[in-house]
Amino acid sequence: MSQHQTPPKDLPEAPSTALTPAGITRRGFLKGAGITAAGTALIEGVQVFQREAVAAAPQNVKEFGPEPFPVTLQINGKAHALQIEPRTTLAEALRIQLNMTGTKVSCDRGVCSSCTVWLDKMPVNSCMTLAIDAVGHHVTTIEGISAADEMHPVQAAFVRHDALQCGFCTPGMVMSCAALLEKNPHPTEADVRYAVSGNLCRCGTYPKVFAATLDAAGQLASKA
Amino acid sequence: MNSFALADCSTVEAALSQLKDGAVVKAGGVDLLDRMKNGTDTPARLVNIRNIAALRGIHPTDQGLTIGALTTLAEVADDPTIRSQYTLLADACGHAATPHIRNMATLGGNLLQQLQCWYYRSADFQCLRKGKDICFAFSGLNQYHAIMDYGGCPSVAPSSGAVALLALDASVELTSAARGKRTVAIKDFYVQPDANPHRFHVMADDELLTAIHIPKLAPGTRSAYQKYGEKESHDWAIADAGILLEMDGNICRRAVVAMGAASPVVRRSHEAEAVLTGKPITPETARAAGKASMTNAMPLSMNGYKVQLFPVAIYRTVLLAAGQMDRDPSAAG
Ligand SMILES: Cc1cc2nc3c(=O)[nH]c(=O)nc-3n(C[C@H](O)[C@H](O)[C@H](O)COP(=O)(O)OP(=O)(O)OC[C@H]3O[C@@H](n4cnc5c(N)ncnc54)[C@H](O)[C@@H]3O)c2cc1C
Ligand code: SF4
Ligand code: FES
Ligand code: FES
Numbered sequence: 001m002s003q004h005q006t007p008p009k010d011l012p013e014a015p016s017t018a019l020t021p022a023g024i025t026r027r028g029f030l031k032g033a034g035i036t037a038a039g040t041a042l043i044e045g046v047q048v049f050q051r052e053a054v055a056a057a058p059q060n061v062k063e064f065g066p067e068p069f070p071v072t073l074q075i076n077g078k079a080h081a082l083q084i085e086p087r088t089t090l091a092e093a094l095r096i097q098l099n100m101t102g103t104k105v106s107c108d109r110g111v112c113s114s115c116t117v118w119l120d121k122m123p124v125n126s127c128m129t130l131a132i133d134a135v136g137h138h139v140t141t142i143e144g145i146s147a148a149d150e151m152h153p154v155q156a157a158f159v160r161h162d163a164l165q166c167g168f169c170t171p172g173m174v175m176s177c178a179a180l181l182e183k184n185p186h187p188t189e190a191d192v193r194y195a196v197s198g199n200l201c202r203c204g205t206y207p208k209v210f211a212a213t214l215d216a217a218g219q220l221a222s223k224a
Numbered sequence: 225m226n227s228f229a230l231a232d233c234s235t236v237e238a239a240l241s242q243l244k245d246g247a248v249v250k251a252g253g254v255d256l257l258d259r260m261k262n263g264t265d266t267p268a269r270l271v272n273i274r275n276i277a278a279l280r281g282i283h284p285t286d287q288g289l290t291i292g293a294l295t296t297l298a299e300v301a302d303d304p305t306i307r308s309q310y311t312l313l314a315d316a317c318g319h320a321a322t323p324h325i326r327n328m329a330t331l332g333g334n335l336l337q338q339l340q341c342w343y344y345r346s347a348d349f350q351c352l353r354k355g356k357d358i359c360f361a362f363s364g365l366n367q368y369h370a371i372m373d374y375g376g377c378p379s380v381a382p383s384s385g386a387v388a389l390l391a392l393d394a395s396v397e398l399t400s401a402a403r404g405k406r407t408v409a410i411k412d413f414y415v416q417p418d419a420n421p422h423r424f425h426v427m428a429d430d431e432l433l434t435a436i437h438i439p440k441l442a443p444g445t446r447s448a449y450q451k452y453g454e455k456e457s458h459d460w461a462i463a464d465a466g467i468l469l470e471m472d473g474n475i476c477r478r479a480v481v482a483m484g485a486a487s488p489v490v491r492r493s494h495e496a497e498a499v500l501t502g503k504p505i506t507p508e509t510a511r512a513a514g515k516a517s518m519t520n521a522m523p524l525s526m527n528g529y530k531v532q533l534f535p536v537a538i539y540r541t542v543l544l545a546a547g548q549m550d551r552d553p554s555a556a557g
Binding site: 059060061062063064065066085086087089108109110111112113116122123124125128129130132133176194195197198200 | 225226227228229230231232233234235237238241242253254257258260261268270272274321322323324325327328458459
């Protein structure tokens with residue numbers, strides 16, 4: 001956790017509302033309904049009708065929530081229909097609603113990057129991204145970077161170099177390193193350090209992460 | 225997080241039409257969602273401006289440079305023109321927060337982010353800034369708080385971008401449906417806590433911050449920003465320095481020394497600037513400027529270390545700007 005955000009030790013903890021959006025209880029009922037864009041428009045129409053205050057919503061404004069509404073998220077090349085609320089984070093949608101628990105949540109505040117996913121190949125923190133902001137983008141998670149049963153070169157290099165201990169930061173670390181190689185196939189160690197400078201590893205695996213990523217870059221280069 | 229409705233807007237006009245009845249703007253969401261997760265902010269309705277394409281981008285103009293409010297910190301930091309000409313802004317945006325946050329955080333949101341004081345960020349503490357008449361930091365835990373100009377609230381200015389933009393004499397463009405556009409200089413944008421503890425800046429509730437304007441620089445201008453933190457990344461500055469030097473050969477014609485983590489509002493040290501103006505930049509003048517910057521320091525019970533750290537930050541950053549020293553490997557980011 002961030003120094004500035006850790007409440008002083010002798011203070012009561014702030015109540016945590018994270019990871020328990022009310023809509024989740026309804027997911028069993030709504031899961032698999034397969035509602036897509038047309039369904040969204042229909043339900044939005046109903047909601048606008050229900051709330052007179054926004055009945056005159058002008059063009060170029062789309063109203064959502066607060067009730068759950070259906071969206072389609074493109075994740076790892078597949079379309080997933082699900083129900084979200086405006087407050088549902090991308091991390092919650094992935095982990096709780098889609099059961100894709102490879103993406104980890106540690107701080108839930110943007111500090112540690114263990115929840116790193118790609119939005120159109122750009123690494124972001126899924127805990128600070130609303131799921132609705134992922135609509136229309138390609139989301140890639142740790143489950144999606146490997147092809148079938150074959151590990152991504154960065155994953156394979158992490159195994160060879162023993163670049164993990166408890167493993168909790170590892171999915172985020174791999175996503176950051178793999179994103180770096182997408183952008184810069186020939187990084188220096190300084191580039192790797194910079195790319196993972198937001199990934200907190202309390203086990204201290206950094207030297208092995210640097211070595212593994214440089215090794216993976218070499219492997220990719222020799223294949224290309 | 226509380227439950228809320230969200231109005232997703234694709235144009236500035238659409239977003240302006242939604243700024244009423246307590247609706248709150250969301251850009252990247254990094255600062256706002258943090259406050260909502262903490263329970264200090266519970267808006268019933270968000271106006272999502274993240275998808276307004278017209279507010280994104282970096283455009284050279286006759287007067288200098290215009291940056292759309294939704295341009296991300298990463299885009300600012302990577303822009304070749306900003307890197308070469310407005311180096312301290314690229315430095316500030318490239319060393320704020322973490323790489324992934326910089327991919328999400330917008331420059332407008334960076335300037336408008338609220339205080340990081342941990343009492344302020346906790347729903348359990350109602351202080352001066354939340355309408356009560358008490359500050360918990362003076363007698364409580366204040367190691368990251370202000371050392372000067374703090375009046376009744378020693379929380380520090382959190383925005384790295386604002387330090388750079390203050391040094392660059394930049395201004396923000398504010399737009400409302402009722403009154404159109406107005407431009408406010410960064411030096412006049414933020415409100416001192418003693419002037420009004422309930423306002424951080426002069427932007428009205430029905431206004432959007434639409435752009436940042438930076439004037440052309442005088443020939444011979446060199447600049448740099450460095451941030452010192454407790455950790456390499458992950459965190460706000462404990463000391464920082466934004467330095468701009470207008471050089472005439474070896475002599476510094478005009479110097480700007482800007483600081484963020486010293487006071488509640490980004491400030492310039494006129495004492496440090498006076499030391500550098502009209503003199504050559506040398507390790508001696510840079511060190512004297514750092515020392516002068518602490519003339520008015522009044523540290524709290526736990527942050528005396530900042531009075532040692534700021535002069536070092538200013539000394540090293542003056543020399544970095546002048547091209548006489550490399551970037552400090554112990555600076556954060
Ligand atoms: C781990 C961590 C470390 C950090 N370290 C630093 C650091 O070192 N330096 C630094 O400067 N910052 C730092 N930050 C803060 C980060 O840079 C800001 O939270 C971010 O820039 C906010 O931008 P945003 O677009 O996400 O804003 P949002 O959260 O969307 O908005 C912030 C506020 O501004 C309002 N707003 C936003 N845009 C507009 C607009 N165009 N018009 C009107 N109102 C608007 C919103 O209503 C909200 O109140 C750090 C953050 C994290 C999580
Ligand atoms: S420093 Fe400012 S924000 Fe923090 S408790 Fe005191 S008055 Fe509140
Ligand atoms: S869980 Fe730490 S950044 Fe998202
Ligand atoms: S391996 Fe344990 S946190 Fe990184």
